[in-house]
Amino acid sequence: MLLLHGGSSEGIGAVPPWSLAGARMRPFVRAVERSCAGHGLLIGSVRYRCRGWNGDREDPLRDALRALDDLALRAGDLPTVLVGHSMGGRAALRAGGHRLVRGVVGLAPWCPEGEPVTQLRSRRVVLLHGDRDRTTDPAASVDFAARAAAAGARTCTLLLPGGDHAMLRQAGSWHRQTGRIVSGLLGFAPLPSQVADRLSVNGRTE
Template sequence: MAQHAPPARGSRLGRVAGANGSVPTVSGVALLLPGASRWSPGPVRPLGRALVRAGGARGLVAHTVLHGERSREEAADWAADEVVRLYGDVPVCLVGYDVGGRAALRAAGHPAVNAVLALAPSLPEAADEDSPEPVKQLAGRQVLIVHGTNDAHSDPESSFLLAARAKKANRSTCRFEVHSDGHGLREHQAEVVALAVDFVLGAVFSGRYSRPVTDALAAPPPLGLRMPLASGFGRSLRG
């Protein structure tokens, strides 16, 4: 049974993408949580299109979560409730960028959520130990964090430290580093999108991933949390 969060004022799901008339049954949902600025959308928009192309025939749909007057975390929780209302008991992957990445990680405890993908999550500074980000809600979920090593907006070391704490609570946690890329993950967007699609489809449908993701999930810290994203990733996925 889904949790029933209070309605998020002004929050709504963006127009559905995927599972058109040729796919009568929705089998999984990706909820896309954008960043703070419309001028710096990051890879969420192209990722949404890529997810539908790759998974639409299998019943995957994608919705952008518009948070309205509520926080992104509250809106993500509300959106997961909406997925249950609209589609029933289907797996949900929260996909967030920037502050949306932080919201995705924090909202992972919703019972409908089975996976979380956080792209360049905006987190407190690594040195802030007074109120560390929670990780217990990630237990039982598949978790992937992706961060550019040259991110000047959100310290990549913060996401590494969060991933290290999360790994203790949940072995199904991995993190990829995109060397020389910045906060928008533009320089290697094709590889980032390919990695994200591989992870989401594996988490939602098959439980199988490409070899790099499988290795990252299996590797002990810090290896599986500082996995370099190879140039050209995605050209021979699952090959």
């Protein structure tokens, strides 16, 4: 599994080692470790060169693809799930066409209008979004999932009641669901029933 933390739309400064966005992902690591215990899961984080997406530079996407290529060199064709928050969710979805990727979990992902989806054909994509998010639009996640499904992805969008962009409200639910979803996408355990059901009916939203 590769984690991709959030960032900003613009910013060429380096990401500090004490980044709050990076720290916010640590509980997700622990949740995934619990859900995948005994299966020898490798967990890594993408290191961004810059804080921001930076328009056509698409810096986080480049970093994600570089990390996947490096993983392939080190570990071979290892089935991988990408888990990304906000800007990291956008990067994860864009990198979802890489040959190692079996699934993508987007946490409150940044899904601008017209974002490409064809790279996700045959991939399983689960988007979690809080319905009180004021930074990225839950409706944009729903639209993205529907377009990805039309392009051949298997998609599921879950809206978390009361959930905010920082994933602090209902934090335990964010962590638990992500752990179970990653375990299911990697075939270590059954997917949560609401996810499994919706992956078989593209574009459905809870």
